[in-house]
Amino acid sequence: MTDLSPAPRRAYIEVEDLSVQFPTEDGLVRAVDGVTFSIDKGQTIAIVGESGSGKSVTAQAIMGLVNARTADVTGHVWVDGQDIVGMTDDELRKMRGSTMAMIFQDPMSSLHPFYRIGAQLTEAVNVHNKVSKKEARDRAIEMLQKVGIPSPEKRIEDYPHQFSGGMRQRVMIAMALINSPSLLIADEPTTALDVTVQAQIMELILELQQEYNTAVVLITHDLGIVADAADQVAVMYGARVVESGVIDDIFYKPEMPYTLGLLASVPRLNQVRADRLDPIPGNPPSPIRLPSGCVFNPRCVYKDRVEGDLCATERPALLPTDLGHMVRCHMSKEDREAVATIALGTLGRETA
Amino acid sequence: MSAYVVRRVISMILLLLLLTFVVFILFSLLPTDPARLTCGKSCTPEIIEANRHRLGLDLPVLQQYWEYLKGIFVGRVYAQDSPDPVVCSAPCLGYSFKRGEEVFILIKEGFPATFWLALGAFVMWLAAGISVGVYAALHRGKWQDKTVMGISLAGYSLPSFFLGLMAIFFIVIRLQLLPYPSYISPFENPTQFLQTMILPWIVLAILYAAFYMRLTRNQMLEVLGEDYIRTARAKGLPERIVIRKHALRAGLTPIVTAAGLDLAGLLGGAIITESIFSLPGIGSLAVNSVNDADLPLIVGITLVTATFIIVANLIVDLLYAVIDPRVRLA
Known part of the structure; x- marks a missing residue:
């Protein structure tokens, strides 16, 4: 199943057939199974999916944070022509925090509670650059200023517990961007924050992305954020990418039944009150026992449209349906489009 | 921070006082008669009573405790009215008559x-x-x-x-x-x-x-x-x-x-x-x-x-x- 002829690499980041498996006593956990996508500098790809779909592990694998002793990582992650997979620990370490950086979901627990903000920021500078104490400190203050922390030359002496959640996430962003990385992975950066703060933080990330021309991998389950921030979207389900494409393809011309379900389950302001939200029936699959064939088939309401039990026996490939729009589904293109109209008829009209 | 330290030190001193009290009362409730222990088998009731008085054990328990507490700070003298008084200098944690030495030493x-x-x-x-x-x-x-x-x-x-x-x-x-x-x-x-x-x-x-x-x-x-x-x-x-x-x-x-x-x-x-x-x-x-x-x-x-x-x-x-x-x- 390996692709033997690597295409010429054009995109800045190319993730190719990335798989992460954890051998456990209960069996092999396939956390990520053949994930493929690519983005350029200055662009944002959103990886969308429910809990356990493998989106966070994908992010950690790109950062090289998946422990090689407990997991098998295969495939390729090309960052500026260098393959992260197969790098030694030390090579990876040198890229982390300088070429690629990450911000996490919970800013309350992501900063070390015993060290001052300043110490944590300068540490990030010093590990990759030979600079004086003063320079590192100036850099930290400048960065705090940039992420909108008032009087940074004073706050730099404070401990994390003296900051609010939103402010801590700003500090995390400052720390991630302090060495001007070309790739930023944001793993649900706003999920743990107050709704009022969420928009500010997202805005800050996008603003700094513009300034540094950073490629951003945005992991989220919030489709609202995706609509605001992403250029491209990869929808993950059961460790696989089931549909990917530019944002308009995913929002206005989705073809994979899971994506349809996802979009249909979003509340809309102009929805009639009495209408209930449309959830996807069933539960996400266990990563230890992924369904055979199409991972979504046990929950798919359209599988009758495929002849025989193809959906349950054969794994569909991620195939292009349009330029840059990939879908993993056994249905014919006509059926997929018909199904989309049924599922999102109203949605399609109102957003188009 | 310093207010916290002061508060903690004060509460520690109170705790220590309470501790001396509890320990002292606990041992005075023992069935063993400390006066009986001061002399061997040939003890007569007269000697025991005399020793009881010398050690201040004939006083009420609370007063004994007070003497003990005072001893820790200013020392005390056992058998004051006898010809050979025993001096226990501060901090006096008591006097071991068995060993003929101050407990603190x-x-x-x-x-x-x-x-x-x-x-x-x-x-x-x-x-x-x-x-x-x-x-x-x-x-x-x-x-x-x-x-x-x-x-x-x-x-x-x-x-x-x-x-x-x-x-x-x-x-x-x-x-x-x-x-x-x-x-x-x-x-x-x-x-x-x-x-x-x-x-x-x-x-x-x-x-x-x-x-x-x-x-x-x-x-x-x-x-x-x-x-x-x-x-x-x-x-x-x-x-x-x-x-x-x-x-x-x-x-x-x-x-x-x-x-x-x-x-x-x-x-x-x-x-x-x-x-x-x-x-x-x-x-x-x-x-x-x-x-x-x-x-x-x-x-x-x-x-x-x-x-x-x-x-x-x-x-x-x-x-x-x-x-x-x-x-x-x-």
Whole structure:
């Protein structure tokens, strides 16, 4: 199943057939199974999916944070022509925090509670650059200023517990961007924050992305954020990418039944009150026992449209349906489009 | 911060006062009659009553306590109205008529041996316990971890009297690698001091190290799963800095607590180890005082030991604030 002829690499980041498996006593956990996508500098790809779909592990694998002793990582992650997979620990370490950086979901627990903000920021500078104490400190203050922390030359002496959640996430962003990385992975950066703060933080990330021309991998389950921030979207389900494409393809011309379900389950302001939200029936699959064939088939309401039990026996490939729009589904293109109209008829009209 | 310290010191002093009261009352409730213990089999009731008066034991209990408390601060004189009064100078923790010596002086004489024993073992068990605990945590679930934890369980289960006797039997008597332990001050004869102390240190340290290995291992495993450790790795820090600077620092807090209290407990005498290696420390003194039913001495040792623990508690709490900045505001 390996692709033997690597295409010429054009995109800045190319993730190719990335798989992460954890051998456990209960069996092999396939956390990520053949994930493929690519983005350029200055662009944002959103990886969308429910809990356990493998989106966070994908992010950690790109950062090289998946422990090689407990997991098998295969495939390729090309960052500026260098393959992260197969790098030694030390090579990876040198890229982390300088070429690629990450911000996490919970800013309350992501900063070390015993060290001052300043110490944590300068540490990030010093590990990759030979600079004086003063320079590192100036850099930290400048960065705090940039992420909108008032009087940074004073706050730099404070401990994390003296900051609010939103402010801590700003500090995390400052720390991630302090060495001007070309790739930023944001793993649900706003999920743990107050709704009022969420928009500010997202805005800050996008603003700094513009300034540094950073490629951003945005992991989220919030489709609202995706609509605001992403250029491209990869929808993950059961460790696989089931549909990917530019944002308009995913929002206005989705073809994979899971994506349809996802979009249909979003509340809309102009929805009639009495209408209930449309959830996807069933539960996400266990990563230890992924369904055979199409991972979504046990929950798919359209599988009758495929002849025989193809959906349950054969794994569909991620195939292009349009330029840059990939879908993993056994249905014919006509059926997929018909199904989309049924599922999102109203949605399609109102957003188009 | 300083207000916090003042508050804590005041409450500690009150606690110490309460402690003296409880200990004193507890021992005065014993069925043993201390006056009866002052003379041997040929005792007549007259002598007992005379001694009772000499010792002030004929006073009401609360007044006895008051005299005792006063003695700690200003000293006291026993048998004031007799031809040969006994002077016990401040701080007077009572007078051992069995030994013809002030309790405070007896404890003071025993303290150096106990202190050196505790300190040496403390350094050894912390060094061994923490480093091996970290090692086991980093190899979690692998054979290194299992081996180390197995050995630790064995060390934890072996009683120190067994270990101590084995050590003396094999190393001192059979192999004659060390002379028979005979305590001497390190300032007088450092070589003999070390030769005497090395076995008791090891025996005592093994027992505690086993516990600290487990504590450190569990603590490290917990901390290594924290988000801020992932952040440290995402920064590109080398693993050894992630472990030492980020994980160990955070995992240290409960270890400091346990270590402070354990050290304080040992300063009150390691009874078994001191007895086996015939170290003239507070532990040996405690055993002897119980054997001789030397009540004033038992009360004194109890008080001193408890005081160490209370003071250590305060120090540990203050250290906490140094380690964890979040405590400072509390």
